[in-house]
Amino acid sequence: MTAPPHTAHPDGPGRGLPDTQQGMRRRNLARVMHTVSAEGPLSRAAVASRIGLTRAAVSTLVDELVRAGLLEELGPERPGRVGRPGSALAVSANGPAGIGAEVGVDHLAVCAVDLRGRVRARAVRHGSHRGRPARAVVDRLGDLVRQLTGAAREQGLWPAGLAVAVPGLVARDARTVVRAPNLDWHDADLGELLAVDMPLTVDNEANFGALAELWLGAGTPRDFLHVSAEIGIGAAVMMDGRLLRGTRGFAGELGHIPVRPDGPECACGGRGCLEQYAGEEAVLRAAGLEPGEDRVGVLARRAAEDDEDVRRALADAGTALGIALTGAVNLLDPERVVLGGALAQLAPWLLPSLRDELARRTAGPACPVSVSGLGSQGPLLGAAHSVVRQVLDDPAAAAEAQGNGNGNGKAGG
Amino acid sequence: MTAPPHTAHPDGPGRGLPDTQQGMRRRNLARVMHTVSAEGPLSRAAVASRIGLTRAAVSTLVDELVRAGLLEELGPERPGRVGRPGSALAVSANGPAGIGAEVGVDHLAVCAVDLRGRVRARAVRHGSHRGRPARAVVDRLGDLVRQLTGAAREQGLWPAGLAVAVPGLVARDARTVVRAPNLDWHDADLGELLAVDMPLTVDNEANFGALAELWLGAGTPRDFLHVSAEIGIGAAVMMDGRLLRGTRGFAGELGHIPVRPDGPECACGGRGCLEQYAGEEAVLRAAGLEPGEDRVGVLARRAAEDDEDVRRALADAGTALGIALTGAVNLLDPERVVLGGALAQLAPWLLPSLRDELARRTAGPACPVSVSGLGSQGPLLGAAHSVVRQVLDDPAAAAEAQGNGNGNGKAGG
Known part of the structure; x- marks a missing residue:
């Protein structure tokens, strides 16, 4: 039996502070x-x-x-x-600001959120990152962050920290992107690549999306499973208001739950993983479409126009999601499943078969499934708000960092 | 955004105590x-x-x-x-004692553990509980507890609390057994049924088994998935040294992860659940055996004697466990999977196919799978030690309870 004498209070306001x-x-x-x-x-x-x-x-x-x-x-x-x-x-309306950033496969986005939770500045750059080296993408992100923090300072805000959402697996050091297949990044240390003069946190976009849902969602409970998709399918497990991260930080890989154990081979080494049925490429293939630009938008438009092939492909994806979620719900007993990101956009055509499948496989009432109101904004907002929360959780540390020269230390108002 | 001002420190020693x-x-x-x-x-x-x-x-x-x-x-x-x-x-060797109890389908067990972690008294009663009303079983348990606490007091110990492990789903009130199919219990309130003059906690046996593994296992990490079986298959998710309980307290239902979505119907309402392939009855059926007394013992003996049918049935069960665990490992990213209870006894014949299946479905190194050294003793020890931990976590409360007449308040030694 071991006690952690100097590390009381990992939760709650001021978590991790010594008990003196x-x-x-x-x-x-x-x-x-x-x-x-x-x-x-x-x-x-x-x-x-x-x-x-x-x-x-x-x-x-x-x-x-x-x-x-x-x-x-x-x-x-x-x-x-x-x-x-x-x-x-x-x-303070004009005190510290949380800087959030998002690295997508086809875009970069940055925003500044003040202590009151308002987005005070925002910038987006489009353009594909496929095949570009991590350094080039991160340099571009650094420029965008500097531009945005300049705009924030002009409004009297001072950046308290930067949080970056990436579509990949992030190590528990909260700076190394271990694997981001769709960016073709491996072991990219953003702490080294991204030279910014403020505290940096890197996390998976699904985790930041779930945090945004927890903090900003309407009536979101503290126990839920957040399922999102950009190219792959990711999930984040929120239990009692805390993200379940896993040993390596890789928890939430819902996309590789086996749905049909003898199904098609998957890049992960498995067979019949959820991504083989409900991933973006699988759905496009099932609908007879070629992957191109704005794939989720194309699927949503065609489904809205009653394209039978697209509707059937999305209904089948919903069934596969229902099978995988049955397993996840049995294991985690969440209060709710929330669909975010691209899945929120496609929800009208995924949800009926998804809910049917969950209900069929559950004795008693099935776990409710709802759609995030934040849509694709979740990860970016979650990143920025995570910095704001850090300020609320340990204001003394934020004030000290500020006093050490990260800003002008004066509140406006 | 909401802060919990009066409920700091949910973890760590003295968790839940106000910050005054x-x-x-x-x-x-x-x-x-x-x-x-x-x-x-x-x-x-x-x-x-x-x-x-x-x-x-x-x-x-x-x-x-x-x-x-x-x-x-x-x-x-x-x-x-x-x-x-x-x-x-x-x-103190002769101070408070944690009283643990276990309600099995065919037995009752009770033990007293002192603050040094030694089992100081133990009692077991055999006999089937199938078809007997909850009240009769609980009355019998109450008698056994009183007999054991008497023996503990004679050694100078005073009972600090009772924790009861049950093979079923327990509500978050930690006293109501919502459903224990193999006992045929529904909404049984043990707090009401079991009249004992000390604090009572009721929990699922898989949860207590996992806590025992955390506290007593050799080199057990703080993030692991504990899989156990008596009649059904249960699991407990330990993340950063905390049990993941779920909204209703039902987390860990690994037995109802769909392994083959079009497989045989399950009592849970689903199809092709893990229990249909790796549950005790399914394995006996696959091996051509009739359910009788000491079923796990029979399987283990026959497998050790090279019974081909039993070995094949256990290997197939291992494969099904491997498929279900692939999903669980992807979702939770545990440092290890630990097989406990009946699965520990059958591990020699389950493990080869289980590990193969996990490895086949994992890019990179697969999650290690080990066997609990506590075997079938886990839940009972976990229950008793949970009371001991409560004393260590808030000794002032234990001393107050003692001062209020739950014992003699004197330490021996």
């Missing part, structure tokens, strides 16, 4: 930030009652957060109330 | 207990250096734990050292 007076102060700063973020504008007294600390203690914490530019005072509350008028607090 | 001075004290008590449990005997100075608190602070915590009968002083360390001789500390 100093750690407690940092966790309480996190509580103030989360409370104001979730429920603000709030007076100091309201914050104190929400988090169960004295008003004096909260005032000290708030003063520190205002000085650091993480909270701002909106001015006195409306007069006529009993007692000294308090000033309503909000998270 | 009082909560910090309780977490530090937990750190001392875990440190002494993992590395003791230790002096106060050694504990202080391990957990990063001052020696004075640790002494106060230790005194409290000694008074509560949770730690004991083994007497002065050997003389000749510099400074005042310290007394080596150990967790």
